[in-house]
Amino acid sequence: MIRIDKKLISASVACALGVTGFTQTAHAVEYDIYGKAEVQIAKTDNGTMRFAKEGTQIDAPFSRIGITGKHGLSDSLNVVFKYEVQVKGFENDDLGDPFRARNTYLGLSGSFGEVVVGRNDTRFKYSEGKIDNFNETQADIAQLLPGQARIGDTITYTSKSFAGAQLSLTYAPKDDRISGKDGFAATVMYGDRNLKNENYYLALSHVDSLNNITATRIAAAWLLDNLQLGAIIQRSETAELGDKSGNGYVLSASYKLDKWLPKVQFVRDESGIHHIGTKTGQQWTTGVDYLFDKQTTAYLFYTDLDLETKSDSSLALGLKYKF
Numbered sequence: 001m002i003r004i005d006k007k008l009i010s011a012s013v014a015c016a017l018g019v020t021g022f023t024q025t026a027h028a029v030e031y032d033i034y035g036k037a038e039v040q041i042a043k044t045d046n047g048t049m050r051f052a053k054e055g056t057q058i059d060a061p062f063s064r065i066g067i068t069g070k071h072g073l074s075d076s077l078n079v080v081f082k083y084e085v086q087v088k089g090f091e092n093d094d095l096g097d098p099f100r101a102r103n104t105y106l107g108l109s110g111s112f113g114e115v116v117v118g119r120n121d122t123r124f125k126y127s128e129g130k131i132d133n134f135n136e137t138q139a140d141i142a143q144l145l146p147g148q149a150r151i152g153d154t155i156t157y158t159s160k161s162f163a164g165a166q167l168s169l170t171y172a173p174k175d176d177r178i179s180g181k182d183g184f185a186a187t188v189m190y191g192d193r194n195l196k197n198e199n200y201y202l203a204l205s206h207v208d209s210l211n212n213i214t215a216t217r218i219a220a221a222w223l224l225d226n227l228q229l230g231a232i233i234q235r236s237e238t239a240e241l242g243d244k245s246g247n248g249y250v251l252s253a254s255y256k257l258d259k260w261l262p263k264v265q266f267v268r269d270e271s272g273i274h275h276i277g278t279k280t281g282q283q284w285t286t287g288v289d290y291l292f293d294k295q296t297t298a299y300l301f302y303t304d305l306d307l308e309t310k311s312d313s314s315l316a317l318g319l320k321y322k323f
Contacts, residue, residue, distance in 0.1 A: 050274075051140065077110045120150065133265045137318075146215055146271060170183075266283070
C-alpha cells in the first residue's frame, strides 16, 4: 500500500492555489485540505426542480475541494484564508467547465473576532445551521426559500462567543449589488449551530438588499438523545419594489438508529420569489442515510415539489465521502 503524506499534498495544493509562506517559523501556518466527493443517481419526473434534470441522471452534487488555514502574525493576530471550488468533472457534460467558485476569502482574526473579504455565504444563509436535512440536493431548502446565497465582493465579520451568543455580519458595496445599493446581513446566534457541543441552537437573522432580497428569519434546532428537530420561520420580499412578498417555513426531523438515520422535511414558501409564475410552493421529502463512518454516507430519498400550476418529484440514491 502506498501511503501519502497529507501535509505534502496540502503544501502542493496550496502552492497551486498561490498560497505561500509554509516555512516553519515562530508563527507557523496551520492549514488543512478538505473536500467532499459525491455521486448520485436520480430519476426526476419533469425537471422543474432547480437542482435536477428530467429523466435519469448521474450527478456529483456540489462535490468540492478546498484549503483553509491561518498564519500567526503575532501572539494575538492571525491571517486567515480559504480557497474552495466546486468540482464538476465527474459529469460528462461538464468537461469544459469543471470548476465553480465557492467560499474564497482572506482576512484577519484576533481578540476582536474575525474579518474576511471575498466570496462567502451570507450570514443570513449561514444562520440555517444544520436544520436542512437534505442540504445540497434537489430537496435543499434553497429550492423554495429565498436568501440562501453565496456572494462575492463581501466583507464578513464574526465576533467571539459571549456566554453562548455570537454576532456575525455581511456587508456588500452597492456597486456589486443587483439592487444598486449597499446590502447587508446580520445574525445573532445562541447555542451551537452544529449541535455538537450543545444540544440547542437559536438564531435571529435579517438580510437587506443582498441579491435583491430583504428578509427576516428565526431558526431553531434541538437535539434530544437520537432525535433532532429543526425549524425556520421567515418573512421575505423583493428589495426594490416589494412586488413579491410572503412567509416561508421549514420543519425537519431525524432519528438515529445505530448506523441508520431516517429523516423527513417540509418546506413551504408563499412569497413566489424563487418559484416564478406561482405564489406558493411546497416540498415534502423523506429519506434515510446509512452512516458507514464519520466520513462516508450512503443515502436514499424521495422528494415531491408542488408549485400550484406545476409539480415535480425525484427519487435519488447516492454515496458521499468527506475528507
